[in-house]
Every structure is written in structure tokens, then in C-alpha cells.
Amino acid sequence: MSKVKCDHCHLEFSDDVMIHDGEYRFCCNGCRGIFHLLKDEGLESFYSKMGSTTLSPPAEQFEASSNFDTPAFSERFVTTTKEGLSQVSLVIEGIHCAACVWLNEKALHKMEGVIEAHINYTNNKARITWNPADVKLSA
Known part of the structure; x- marks a missing residue:
């Protein structure tokens, strides 16, 4: 076959x-x-950005954690902007290429309450700014 x-x-x-x-x-x-x-969602241009890159399955399966919404996590990692928005920097594992960065940023920008999302390809760190009245970080 x-x-x-x-x-x-x-x-x-x-x-x-x-x-x-x-x-x-x-x-x-x-x-x-x-x-x-x-x-x-009209994001099929992901495939032209990906080119002939082959994706590999994640080594581990991660699930969204409600721990992101705990006061202890917020106190340690989340800052509040002067506008009252929340901001965090997180490492996103499994970034393979610029298409992964593009796709993750586009998906985050489409979420209600997300104001800004920027992913640095060189260190896989995402800086996300959101309105906590509209969306939880765990989402």
C-alpha cells in the first residue's frame, strides 16, 4: 500500500x-x-507558512490548568497594567517553526478578552495581555 x-x-x-x-x-x-x-476560522494560510515542515506529536499531553487562576499563581507571575489588564509571560513548549508562532498568536487574538499576544520564537516565551473580566488565564 x-x-x-x-x-x-x-x-x-x-x-x-x-x-x-x-x-x-x-x-x-x-x-x-x-x-x-x-x-x-479562515486561518488556512497556516499551511503556506508551514511549507513542507513535518510536525511531530507532542512528547507529553498538557491540559489547561485551573492552577493558572489561583491567587498564588497570580501573585507570583501575573502583573496588572495601569489600565487594569492582566499580563503574564509563559513558555510554550513544542514551538517548531514560525508557522507555530503565527498560529498560536492568531488563535489567542481571536479569543474574547485577549488584548495582546506576542510569542518570541527564539525562547518560546509568550507575553499575553487580557481582560480578566472577560476571560480567565486557564482558558
């Missing part, structure tokens, strides 16, 4: 194990879901 590339991550698998979705092929439902999310 011939190998084909996943239309999201570009990893190659035998066509008989791929998830067929119209003209598209995906190695898993995660890639299929992200592909359709990007397409539905």
Missing part, C-alpha cells in the same frame, strides 16, 4: 490507515479537527 502525507502534520502513513475526509487525508482525529478549525 502506498504512503500518503497527512494534510495537517505532513507525517506519512499507509493510505489504508488514514482517515479519509473528502479530498483530504488525516493520520488521526486530532489533525482532522485542527485542520477543520483552521479552515473554519
Whole structure:
């Protein structure tokens, strides 16, 4: 059986194990879901920025943590701007390329309550400014 590339991550698998979705092929439902999310949000230019880069699955699975919303976390890591907005710097693991930076920034900017999001590709540090009345950091 011939190998084909996943239309999201570009990893190659035998066509008989791929998830067929119209003209598209995906190695898993995660890639299929992200592909359709990007397409539905008008962010499909991610793939032109990604070029022929092959993504690899994360070494560990991370879940959003409500610990981000605790007073102890806020006191230590979150600052308040003069406008009353919250700001934090976080390290984002798994940044592979400039397309990852672009995608993460675009996704953050689309979130209600996020005022600014900037990711430094060289150190994977994200600086996020948000209105705590509209969104929690854990989101």
C-alpha cells in the first residue's frame, strides 16, 4: 500500500490507515479537527507558512490548568497594567517553526478578552495581555 502525507502534520502513513475526509487525508482525529478549525476560522494560510515542515506529536499531553487562576499563581507571575489588564509571560513548549508562532498568536487574538499576544520564537516565551473580566488565564 502506498504512503500518503497527512494534510495537517505532513507525517506519512499507509493510505489504508488514514482517515479519509473528502479530498483530504488525516493520520488521526486530532489533525482532522485542527485542520477543520483552521479552515473554519479562515486561518488556512497556516499551511503556506508551514511549507513542507513535518510536525511531530507532542512528547507529553498538557491540559489547561485551573492552577493558572489561583491567587498564588497570580501573585507570583501575573502583573496588572495601569489600565487594569492582566499580563503574564509563559513558555510554550513544542514551538517548531514560525508557522507555530503565527498560529498560536492568531488563535489567542481571536479569543474574547485577549488584548495582546506576542510569542518570541527564539525562547518560546509568550507575553499575553487580557481582560480578566472577560476571560480567565486557564482558558
